[in-house]
Amino acid sequence: MPSRVLIVDDEPSILATMAPLLRSRGYEVSTAVSGKACLESVERVEPDLIILDLGLPDLDGVDVCRLLRDGRSTPIIVLSARGAEADKVSALDAGADDYVTKPFGTEELLARIRVALRRVESTPASTGPIVCGDLVIDRDRHTVSRGEEKIRLTPKEFDLLVLLAQHPGRVLTHRAILKAIWGPRAVDEPEHLRVLLGSLRKKIELDPSRPRYIVTEPWVGYRFADLG
Incomplete structure (x- = not known):
């Protein structure tokens, strides 16, 4: 149809x-x-x-x-x-x-x-793994792996990754992410997001300077790559 x-x-x-x-x-x-x-x-x-x-x-x-x-x-x-x-x-x-x-x-x-x-x-269920290329995010077990490598994330890094990965291909604005991760009082504190995003990229990207998974939309927000 x-x-x-x-x-x-x-x-x-x-x-x-x-x-x-x-x-x-x-x-x-x-x-x-x-x-x-x-x-x-x-x-x-x-x-x-x-x-x-x-x-x-x-x-x-x-x-x-x-x-x-x-x-x-x-x-x-x-x-x-x-x-x-x-x-x-x-x-x-x-x-x-x-x-x-x-x-x-x-x-x-x-x-x-x-x-x-x-x-x-392909919208995933509220629980279960999210697969993007060789990156696997298991929301039930709170684990992340890339190929055979296990990636250790902090709770906030994991929350940010899941938030972005649940909306592949969609731009999430800085304010929307800040509100979802830190609450409404944090929407005017973008430095929180920059620091957390930088830390997350260092762990999941092979080359953080040329990210494959989390793409920056300049002055607007971030988009999780749709590699399907």
Whole structure:
């Protein structure tokens, strides 16, 4: 059964380009040109993925993203001409899974779509091992190994690794990570995260200066690599 994709954008040229492209790749495509139409379409179509523009005529896309996240886990890829760091962080903090800036390359967008859909299909259970390449994270036993090598992590390092690994391919903002690991009072203390992330990379990466597993999204956050 083809995956259902909802494109939400008020630019006719974007819809005229993207809808045929996705249909040619085997996706079932629906479109909406406003925030209200998006919310109505989600109830009617039940899409597997939403591609959302921020500059909608009736509602701000960030607000639409928050509304979509209310009780739903459908992947959301923001596609917007707003390329400022603050806009990216706002959208990701509101629940977007990814952010692509216009103008965009079609192959890049298609790759992001595949990653988002694959993540849904392979979402791990709340317990049990997470496998990424040769890295195995056993949440039941609180152990990590890379190939035959056992890696010893502190409790906080393990929590950070699990948090990132549970969302492969998705950007998690600095604030979201700080809140999850240290609580809401730590969201304005990014040095905690930099130190912990640096320590974790030294243990799990073969070359911490060229990380394979935990990728930095400059000024925004971190993305755990989807090596599936």
